[in-house]
Amino acid sequence: MTELEKGPTGRRRGRGARERILGAAQELFREQGINRTGMDQLCAAAEVSKRTAYQHFAGKDELVAEYLRRFDPSVLSGVFDRTDLTPRERLLAAFDVPPTTPLCPYIATAVELHDPQHPASQYARDYKQAVAARLADAAREAGAADPEQLGEQLALLIDGAAARTRVLNADAFPTAAAIAAVLIDNAIPATAGDDRRREEVSS
């Protein structure tokens, strides 16, 4: 519905079917969830015939898996490549999500599918572990005493904020960011302080 750039011909949109399908999936799965989005509706939104959809994807399951795989982790990749930030700032930047973010689709998919064996569930697992690993890398760069632990902790905070935001319908990322700041300051030895305030920890 947003900007599906309809082809110039008006009908018979041409060769971009697969991309249009994945684009529509992105939108509809986010807005309605996977289970509540039928293939008919999805194909209509993608302006693609159902037949074409099933020539690109063996079934809905495969489409769901590909949808997750193609999901643009804009928050993540955008954050870790920013060299203008100190490592500590980079760790904290992971919590600056635009308020228009509905919910981490990886969690939503894993819960909705309810099957750990599903390819999409496996990919969600891989992705979450990758995020923790990248956070651990940044933590190591920032001089954390136990980077793996800090990475795992920050990843848990992100997931907690995402879940809580969904259930309460209220942005929980600021709370998570506050916790993250405490953890980071506690984990990084005072010597490595790049931009830490002088005052020691909290009280």
Place this chain on the structure above:
Amino acid sequence: MTELEKGPTGRRRGRGARERILGAAQELFREQGINRTGMDQLCAAAEVSKRTAYQHFAGKDELVAEYLRRFDPSVLSGVFDRTDLTPRERLLAAFDVPPTTPLCPYIATAVELHDPQHPASQYARDYKQAVAARLADAAREAGAADPEQLGEQLALLIDGAAARTRVLNADAFPTAAAIAAVLIDNAIPATAGDDRRREEVSS
């Protein structure tokens, strides 16, 4: 399947239909999720005729709402009433969940239903806020500087652990408990230390 105490008559189980239905819902919704559990299957598991089920509940939605409402928050209520623990220990005890806990059903329900207006979603919201409030109470009792903030933070940790446990298929509560310990020690002024170690904060 666990201990549905089947009636002595063998068939025609008698008047306990409503309880049996809710018991079966508890089990099946947890194990399979709500959307993947049909009313037929549920009635079979409850040893109740479908007709009876629909005389007790106007529809599946109402059953789901009642299921959440009747959910025994064994972890929660069991923890806050323990007077043998110091307030700090009580806060930490909320993270000692038995490893057989699949996932906080409130999060799962909110994600599965995908409709914030659904009665069950509203109840999930209420419940999550109640948990945060009780945690804040305990935090106040423990002498935290900002009990509301600490309560909200601990609640976020619990939700994060629950979500992450589900997605990764690995217990994330120890990590959350470790974070909680840091937060609690940072939030409670040193004077009120009931059982804190002497060494200052982490490093």
Place this chain on the structure above:
DNA sequence: CGGTAAGCACACAGGGCGGTGTACTTAAGT
């Protein structure tokens, strides 16, 4: 004992879903 509320068995309606079959049309490459 008799009445009434609770429960049962079972078929069936109505709809949505995932997925397919068939015959047709268009665009692109050489």
Place this chain on the structure above:
DNA sequence: ACTTAAGTACACCGCCCTGTGTGCTTACCG
């Protein structure tokens, strides 16, 4: 121009799901 890959239109199948209609049986309680 001809071929071929991509897409289309649309009817259709079988399945499962929520929810009902109907007539019957049992347990409790005064």
